[in-house]
Amino acid sequence: MLNWLRRPKYGSIERRDTPAGLWTKCPKCGALITTKELERNLKVCPKCGFHHRLTAEERLAVTLDENSFEETDAHLISGDPLRFEGYPEKLAEAHEKSGNPDAAIVGFGTIEGYRTAIGALDFPFMGGSMGSVVGEKITRIAERAVEAHLPLVVFSASGGARMQEGALSLMQLAKTSAAIARLHDARLPYLSVMCDPTTGGVTASFAFLGDVILAEPGALIGFAGRRVIEQTIRRKLPDNFQAAEFCLEHGLIDMVVPRPELRATLARLLRFFGAPRVAATPPIATAGPAEATSTAVTATAGSEDV
């Protein structure tokens, strides 16, 4: 859970830091690219292929069909169960900075017309750390997926468990993993996508429990932080240690998929695993004939009783 505190070599949300936000400098190759062009390219550097981090909203926007997203459980907010010094202030600051109430957004949507439950962690919000709210949202969307008989896709980007909620954060590993187990028991597909970075408690729970695990190129993926490992083994680690490609090589994940291909890859997998197809970019109200769709909408409407 230490990873996200170590300032990465590359910046992530560059937009606001660059003069007038017109140009973005690639932290990997140094190329200056107009922010517009970078955004058109899904925030992948057109010169070197570096994948800039996306916020949860950006992630959903580049993944889901236009206007297909129905958010659920948006009203959950963190409390301060431990009365942990400075936590309420940190939450307020993160809310201010990210515009989100906490570090996860969940709901339903379609990917190339395939209907699915979906969640995305928001790294700018306290490093995407998992406290009670993130754990509850992931759990609820997994339970809703079971009710609606839909697949689940989760994009992770997190430093791990949220220290300020102590052992309650740790218990979110058990809660989310139990909910994912129900999804498996219901024979519903769960696709886990690891984005930069996915570390600590999130890897030790739902992120590594996917039927299929995908990752973006260069994403940092691991349980323990690099610095802790280096101190423990008293050796320098190679640069690519815990990179997505390293994990692929060691058999820990199924595939590394460049962002421009991610949407099509997810759609292909959703189709294979039997996700219900609705029209490609339908207005939700008139969404296709698939039975699961109407179930999903009902489940969303009856959201209070979970």
Next chain:
Amino acid sequence: MVTVLPERDREAEARAAALERQLAEVQREIAVHRPRAEKDGAEADVLRALEARAAELREALMQMPIAWNAVALARHPQRPKAQEFLAALIDDFTELHGDRLFRDDPAIAAGVGWCEGRPVVAIAPYKGKDTRENIAHNFGMPYPEGYRKALRVMKLAEKFGYPVLSIVDTPAAFPGDAAEERGQAEAIARNIQEMTRLRTPILVVITGEGGSGGALAIAVGDVVLMLENAIYTVIPPEGCAAILWRDATRAREAAAALRLTAADLAALEIVDEIVPEPRGGAHMDPDRAFATVRDALRRHLTALDAIPIDDLVRRRYDKYRRMGYYEERP
């Protein structure tokens, strides 16, 4: 869902810090006087007085209701190790080795035996009593293969419907490159998930250190007991202090902030029962500590017997489902 914990006893923390400073001062004086006393016997009575004062301060400090006392006791070198609890609680233990995939992890033991006359499958991380043993057991920090061995024997328990008894005392999952390469995160996630739906009773006793995900990977259960001076935390206090204040020496404050004591965890409804320890800690009278745990286990084993397995698994889900604290605002 749990309620917000009461405010910390900051006054007690401040008094403890003052005692701590006094003790440090007395110890400095002892260091000055001891060589003289040892050399010619002069000032022997001064030294005796100082040592008595130090003992007094230590005793007073131990009586303070502060989190750090639990941290110190949970990590005490003389504290009975998980393997000693295992030996005291399980008769005719037969250790089983290896995860069938890579190797046998010496940081975690697993096997079968009898507890209070019933067949059980037991799991316990091993810490050493001295440096040599500690190195042999990797300081009780398992590799992925340790967790996979534990899962293998839990599946064995499920096959025969025997209860699982997990004795937890581990500072952490081992943070090493080889552990990462072999999927430390996956191994922990897998264990946690399987334990939430294992179709046999699971009893957990946290006897010493419950170190984050590395502990939870063997600590999901129907009944989670925690010794009075054990600790259970999402991050070690040193790590928390390093992150919060960039100063690992402020671990005492972090220990207080993290709410890692048995009393806190019971209040947060993360542990089901606190097992009292002999005065001064389990190491003062290990046999009594073992007996108290044995009594609690007997009670819970009997109670779990009466619950049909479908109900048990559903209850376990509901128990973890409730954990957390959040607010819902329209």
